[in-house]
Amino acid sequence: MKEEGRSDSLFEDPDFPAEDTSLFCDRSTPVVRLQGSITWLRPQKICLAPTLFPDDINLAHSKQGLLGDCWFLCACSFLLKNKHLLNKVLVPDQPQWGDRRYRGSFKFCFWQHGCWTEVIVDDRLPCINSALCFSRCHSLSAFWVALLEKAYAKLHGSYERLWAGQVSEALVDLTGGLAERCSLRDCGSEVEQRAPQDSGQVRKRWLDLQHLHPVRNQCALSCSTNDSPEGYGTYFYKQVFFFFLFCLFVSHLMTCLTVTGACEPGQYHALTVMEWLDVDRMSGDKVQLLRIRNPWGRCCWGGVWIESGVGWNSVDPSYALELQSRATEGEFWLDEGEFLSQFNDITVGYPITDGGHLRSIYSGALLTHSHQLAGRWTRGHSAGGSRNSSSYGSNPKFWLRVCDKGEVVVSLLQQERRRNSEKFSQRCLQDNKNTKHQHYQAIALHMWKVDKKRFSLSRMLNKPPSASTHCHTYVREAVLHEELEPGHYLMIPSIYQPGLEARFLIRVFSSSPTTVSALKMPATSLPLPTEGEWETSNFQGLWVEGRTAGGSRNFLSHRQNPNFPFTLCDESTVTPEVNVRITLQQNRPDTDLLPIGFHIYKLSEGEPTQTVPKDEEPVASCVPHCYTQDVCLACRLPPGAYTIVPSTYQPDCSASFTLSLACRIHRKVVKSQERLGRTIQEISHISLMQS
CATH class of the missing domain: 3.90.70.10 (Cysteine proteinases)
Structure with a gap:
């Protein structure tokens, strides 16, 4: 790869160099035909008097080159009509060519998953025959489009990753707003x-x-x-591309x-x-x-x-x-x-005002209230799949409180799965017709209106949702628009197939006041062996304000919490498997839960069993404290004396609780020729029927 017009005093971006790595990712598009033909030139080597914008705004519009990124260029046109949005993307008053402060770099900002991300690039641009080969302005001396395209390519990893996309995605990245297809x-x-x-x-x-x-x-x-x-007009662009090469x-x-x-x-x-x-x-x-x-x-x-x-x-x-x-x-x-x-x-x-508020595309009303919360689907914990799956209830959950009747728009934005270039390239060669859903999972959002004080998840899931995106779709962002009555709504985002992982962002825009919060999930339990014999003990306890409600280890009063001693005998050393499982359940309604957790401490010989060891680190913990009915921990502990200290997160929170302790028992196998008699079988049968 050649580079002309290099100046040692000008910035050269080491993270997005003037090399093939910045052009190609998987070499699955016709752009690969350009390999070896591109030189990287700065604007002052392309024309005599380069500038970011021409005097005639009509000449500032983009003109597509050899890259299939019409979707991105359509979003760029919207920026020219809204200066307050353009100034967010292209930081104003940057030194240009001919300015003594000019150092060969430009700064751009893109909205990415809830915040604005800064991208700095040098102004070396890919050219063929000393002219831009990708997007440019109608004015040959204006370079804002070419530089913005380069910054967007850097954000995605290469120019080739801009081949084919959705206008809605580019609009959100350039404005931080919402877009619907x-x-x-x-x-x-x-x-x-x-x-x-x-x-x-x-x-x-x-x-x-x-x-x-x-x-x-x-x-x-x-x-x-x-x-x-073939997906996104691949066949068409191939024909156009070969015509381009002929012209070139x-x-x-x-x-x-x-x-x-x-x-x-x-x-x-x-x-x-x-x-x-x-x-x-x-x-x-x-x-x-x-x-x-x-x-x-x-x-x-x-x-x-x-x-x-x-x-x-x-x-x-x-x-x-x-x-x-x-x-x-x-x-x-x-x-x-x-x-x-x-x-x-x-x-x-969606229109965006100078003050940053969205305007509804359905009514024209200002959506003056907005919230956003991040979440993730995690395999084995919160990747419950669609409503077809029995594990749907384990998906992340969010409370939406609507204070007054009004228009509400909720979006579920998933984070793109970045492609592994080498593996993706091989997969494309094998099946170039099956690349439509490489980046995204099929997602959906369902919402139920509930009485928070009498909320039961299992009963709620048996009812039709109050509002939803109707079906799971392979999109980056699914948008739900409704006119909602005051009250509490439970929102559940999901991926169609259980067990698939991804990060996401919930965004809520409304014309009336709203609040959004995450419903706390229970602590993840370790898998327990099904074989073997267990001895279980149940204990009832109380956290009493001013006496036994000491709170978490963050507070000096932690040692005031109730504690439950137990001993593991030497026979437990015969196996490396889990030998203890502990469950803490608070006796409170679902609508008024406290964050709970517990720690296990090792007791030294001769130490009082009713005292929490001072300045001693726990040997095992079930934390962080969670807003849930019960938390559980399974672990392996060596023989010795221990005590369990359950607590709420904050001190002086009164509640009753149940602590369940199960210890694994290892018994020697005794060989016997005894057989159950008929009388025992009949008694067992009667007991079963009566139960």
Whole structure:
């Protein structure tokens, strides 16, 4: 890989170098054909007077190059319409070329899983024949798009990882807001009812275009065609790519870096809705017109509203000329009927005010209240699967309290699974048609309205949810929108298949006051052997305020807690297996639980059995303290004297509890020829029937 125009005084990013490692990840896309042909140049080596933005804002829009990242470029167009959002992504007042402070680096920020992440890159950009080979601005001297694309590629690990994606994901990464991908085709209520509630298929919410009227001039809008059989238009982009290469190597005119052949929407491709107007016809009625921008930088439509189309004959000539003049390079007009017939899906980004509040795309109402909580599905603990699974109740749970009736939007955002480049490359070569769900699990979110004081999880799960995302889908973010009455709601996020692990973020936006909190999960128990004989003892105890409610080890009063001594005999040394299991259960309703836990201390010879050892570290603990009915610990302890000290987390919390201690017993096997007689069998049978 060659690099030209290097200056030792300028920053060179060691984490995203000007090498093949920054270009390729799995070499499964046509980008790999560029290997050996790319040089890395700084903007001052590409043009005479580089700048971030041109004077004419129309020339600042992006133009797609040899990378299949139209989804990302559509989101970039939204930033140009909202300066307060652009300033969050591209930190303002950075030194540029010609500035004495310029050091060859630029700083960008992307929203990632709940917070803004800073990404710094140098300004060495991939080129072919001394011109940018990936995305650029319509102005050849403006470089904000190329630099933002490089920073986004660094965030993902390489340029190749930007090949194919969803506009909704890019919008969230660039704004920190919400975006939904909806179908423009009404599937009908009959199909909706037949669809399985917990299927693993992808199903998009249908959206009536008219619902967007209150926010149509404020939200981000992108339209797309159906996915191609190979996924995300791979076949189409391959054909375009080979045409690109032909242009590159036959001609040095870099205007060939965009498609010049004719092609109407037919494979997967994302475009941006720039303007949506109600236009008066001379006949007195109205027609809705939409101005569409194609990231390729050329017009790809031949309907009745093209520059010489017959549609303009129905509009006042002066107004028609004004509207036509708004369509710059790569843009075209079409009416609502054409729009609905040509595009299958629309991605809608929620409007974001200067103050950072989201506005509902369904009603236009301000969602002035917001919360977010992180969580994870863990195998063997909280990865319970879908409602088809008996372990569904073990999934993470969250309380949502709605104070007043209002509009609530809840999103479940899962963290992307990063691909292992080598393994993924091999898998792609074997089956290049099965890569659609490599990054994400099939997720869903269900919500039940409950009386928190009389809450029973098992009874609740037998009832239909009050609201849900209906089915598990392979998306990064599932969004639930509802008008909710005041009260408490239990939210349960899930992955379709039990045992699959992932991290996630719950976000709640509402027009009325709300609170969100996690429902504490019980401590994870170790697996216990089923064979062998156990001797179990049960003890009743009390935590009494001012006397025996000493709290956790964080407090000096910890030694005041009740303690329960026990002894393990020498015979327990014959096995390395678990020989003790302890369960602590608090006797309180589910709606008023205390955080509980316990410690096990070793007692020295001659030490009083009713005293907690001073300054002694426990030999085993069941912590952290959990808001749950019972906690359990299984462990192996050597012979000796011990005491168990159960506690609440805070001191002076009164409650009663039950402590169960099970010790493993090892008995010698005695060989015997005795057989059970008929009388014993009859007695056993009678006892069984009576019980």
